[in-house]
Each structure stands twice: as structure tokens, then as C-alpha cells.
Amino acid sequence: MRIFLCIAAMKNWKVKTTDIKSAFLQGKEIKRDIYLIPLIESESNGKLWKLKHGLYGLKDGARQFYLSVKEELEKLQFTQCELDPAMFFVTVKGNLCGLLCCHVDDFLHAGNDYFEMLMCKLRSRFSAGKIEETNFRYIGFQIIQEDGQIILDHSDYMNNLQTVHIDPERALEKTENLTPGEQTSFRKLIGQLNWAVQGSRPDMAFELISLSTKLQCATVSDLIRAIKQINRLKDVDSVLNFPKLQCDKSELKLVLYTDASLGNLNNGLGSTAAHILWLVDSNHNSCPISWHSAKIKRVVRSTLAAEMLSLQEGLESCVYYRSILTNLLGIDPSDIDIIAYVDNKSVIEGIASTKLVDDKRLRIDIAAIQESVQKHEVKHIKWIKGDDQLANCMTKRGANGFTLLKVLHQGLLYFP
Template sequence: MSFDELSLLRKMTGQLNWTVRSTRADLSFDMIACSTHFKGGTVADLKHAKKTLVNLKESKAILRFSNLGDLSKAEIWLFTDASYGNLNGGTDSTQGYVLFLVNPNNGKCAPIDWRANKIDRVVTSTLAAEAISLTRGLDAAVAFKWTMQELLGEDCNLSVRAIIDNKDTYESVHSTTDVAERKLRREIGVVKQMIKSKELDQLIWVRGPHQIADPLTKLGANAELLTKTLQEGKIPNDVVMAMRS
């Protein structure tokens, strides 16, 4: 592409980034895909960015913040996901999370934060990508928990539940044996320590169709579950049941 075309790609990606961070979580991966082509981008990348902007303008973004009742009895639910080797020709991977404040009795929720980006180091497995995504999401969840304690008082100790769809990550966290990849031991160790210190109350494994964060890390992933949750201000019943099974 020419210099002007690359400048246009950067401008459109900037517009996408601003909107994704404020209202359009479902377009997170499209934004990431655009941002990784600032060098060596093609006309096809420019067309993809334009198509995403058209989609953004033609579809409404609705965010519902439900009345959760007594906030001291609410819980923090963190959905994290990752995709291994799906950026830059298979070199880089994607991580993402969605954070909710939830009334556990009826599933009503308020979206607190979402984020998706390229993992900041090259990883060698799906397990590594998922574990890194989990730790990044937990960092945000615990920071939000501390903020709520400052607002509501130290007696407000909100439970934090993390939901993942990668069975290897779940089993590694609950195993007494170290993972083979030494770099990965740090991330797994962090999660284990957070469980031990009660910063993380529960790590839950669900199957892929129940992972709300799935479209943040994959091109073309079905965003219906994520969009429905944000629009209705309620965690879908099938997701809640999957978490409890």
C-alpha cells in the first residue's frame, strides 16, 4: 500500500479502537487484526477495516447495566479466552477478557470492562496463551475488587470467579505437578497463589459454546452470546447452568 493508504488504515483502526473500548466489544478482534498490519499492510487489510467500520455504523450497540440490588452481595465474574497463533502468519496469539459485576441469584449483570490484544510475547502452545490471558484478566478483576472495597468498605469482600474454556489450563492450575514449559510456570503459579490467598474464589471450566469472551480473540467467531449478555444485562441461563455443572 501507499503511504496515504497506510495512514488511512491507521486512522480507521484508531476509530475502531475508540469505539471497541467504549461500546463494541464484539468487534475487538477485528480491531486487533487491523492494528497488526500497520507495517506491510495490503489493500485487503484496508478493505477489511472499511467493512468493519460499515458494520459498526449499521448495527446498534446496546449496553444494559442492570440493577443488582445490594452490591455487597454481588460477585465479580471474569470470562477469559485466547487463540494460539492466529496473528501475523501464525507467529503471534490473541488474549481477551470480559468482566462483569453479577447478582449470583438471578444472573443480572453490569459490564465493567473488556479488553483484547496481542499477547506480548511469542507463545508455543494453546495452554500458554490461555494461561497468560487468564492472569491478565485476573489482574483487572482483582483491581476492580479493591476499588469496590474502597467504595463500599473493607467488609465488602466480593467473590471473584474466573470462567475459562481450556481444560488443560484448568487441570494445570489444580495439579500438584509443574507444567513442562518453564516460562509458563510463572502464570500458573500466579493463579494458584491467588486461589490460595482467596483473591480468586473459583476457577470454572465450561465448554466453548458457553464462553462469552470467545469473539474477542477469533475472527468470525459467533458474537451472539456476548451481544445478548451486554444487551440484556443478564448472564444467559445456559451459561450459569454450565458454570454450576
């Protein structure tokens, strides 16, 4: 969805949402026999009903609807995105005319007049419910379009988060394991935090990872910390800003920040890696494209290894999203430069040096990054001070996340 909003803002298109009524009943016909016992009110005189289309509750109900939508869109000359099967777009003579994102029976779409004409034809095939624009709710987010920018507001979700009460006497038993009821509450809090982090609060990513490692052995202390993090989500507006970017392809860059922390999970055995990615123009207008923070999949023996693996994963994310952007915009991958920032000088030296590191597994990862630089898939990998590392708060507890939130709120990224 973030790439969709980024392009819609860039093209100055009006973003709209369309809800399909009784969507599954408008899907493709089912090719197997499914019989239903009719409702008493139907007065069917003991007869069974044979189901022709999908219903909510069937395992393939959503898929049958998706296939029918895909079929109709292809008839209207929509093209499916090569790397995102839920996104479709229309081009005329190589120019992008509009985008459509599917989330089950909710469509998010934007485009020019020709695209709107195609959307009218699509609605004639699928009976549509409400059609909204300018200010509307979509899958839990409030989308607001004003003054040449698009705001993705997640604040209502945060304000409605439900926490749990813990008795003061129980709170003193910090090292005690949680009861089954408390364990259920703990999992619920983790689920709420996860949706917040994925949607609009990357600054809380490390707390989510740290608490998630406790799911099987959580204590009262962990439950108290989870409650505090849910309350923290309500202290700051959870907003993403998608400003209008310069449309000139030579002005666009993918700017990546990556960071890692060694041995700060699972009593020193696990390490954390994180990256965050923006699409930025020459005026520093920036749209957040992606972020990710997670426990590094293998045990690493050095800070260099942790930082290098984090950088490698971030660069892979850059290449992936650049492929989607170039597929949609009809431009060459070389038109969008990738610039990465790390706060570990050893990483820069390791990439530039011909000297091999002792860790033989790490040699493979370094070689992959070096190859990307040599082939000009990545334009620059630069060092920055730790205070300027925007991904810092995503890998360690206590790091200041307000600078990151400021960039997300304002839609301006002044990178070195």
C-alpha cells in the same frame, strides 16, 4: 466510567453532568512567567499581558485545572479513589453518599441530597455551564436513565463513522501495498474502530488487533477489510445496559470470561488473549465493568500457555476492579467473590495439579494463579463449553459475537 454507572444504578441515584465554562482560566495560578501579545482589539498600546491562569494549548493547562478541582473537592470532604485519580467520592459514617468523575472540564456525578448540596458548593467555586440529567451526551456517549436502569448508547458515534471509497479496479490489487494517502485512510479507520471497541463493541476486538498489526505493512486487502469492519459497526445497536443490582454485599460477584488463540497473528508468531468482566448479583443482573483484548506480549509455545496467560491477566483485572469497588463501597474484598470461566480443560488441570509443566516460564504464571486460589483471592476457576465462552469472539475471526452483545444489551448474565 463503567464502574461509576454501575454504582449509580445500584444506588438508584440520578446521574448528571456538569460542564465548566472556560475551565482552564479557573485553574490554579501559574507559578512561572508567561507573557502574551494582546489581540489588536484590546488596544493595549504596545503592552504585553502576563498570564495568571492556564489556557488551552499550554502543556500544563489541564493539570492546573485538575489540581484546583482536587483541592476544592478535598475542602468539601471528598475522598480521591485510591486507584483512579479521576474519581472522587463522599461518605458519611461509612455510607457512600455520591460519586464524581472528572474528564477535563466535564463532570459526571450522582448521589443523594447531601451530595447534591456539596455539588452546589463546588459550582459556586467553578463557574458552570450546562447541567443535564436523565438523557444527555457525555464524551461521545448518550447516557439515558429510565425504568431503574442506565443505558450507555454509543449508536450515534457508530452511525456517523466515515468510511472511505476504493476504486473497483484498485480493489482487485489486493496484495499491493497501500499508497501514502491510502495508508492515512487506513490509520483513520483503525482509530475509529479502536474507539468503538473500547467504548461498547468488544465483539469487534479481534478485528482491531489483527488490523493494528498491519499498520506498517498494510495492503489493499487490509484496507478493504477495515472498511467492512466500520460498516459492520453500524449493523447492530451499540448499547450497554447497567441494571439496578442488589445492594446486599453478599449478593455481588465479579464474573470473568477469558479466552486465547494460539498463533493467529503475525504469520503464526503472535497469539491473542482476551477477557471480559461483569459485576453480577444473585438475580443475574449484570453490569459490564471491563474488557481487554490484545496480542500476548511474548511468544508462547502452546495453547495451554496462551490460555493461562490470558487467565492470569483477567484475574489481575478482577483484583484491580474489586479493589476500586471495595474502596468506594466501604466493604471488605472478601465480600465480592471472583469467579472465572475458561473453555480449556488443561488450564483447570494445570492449576489443580502438582505436576510441573515443561515450560519453566509458564510454571511461574501457574504458580501465581494457584496462589490466588489458595489465598481465596479467587473463589472459583471453572471450565465451560466453547459455545458458552463469551470472550471467544474477542480472540478469533469468525466467532459469533451476538451472544456477547445480547448480554451487554439486556444486562442479564446467566453463567453456569
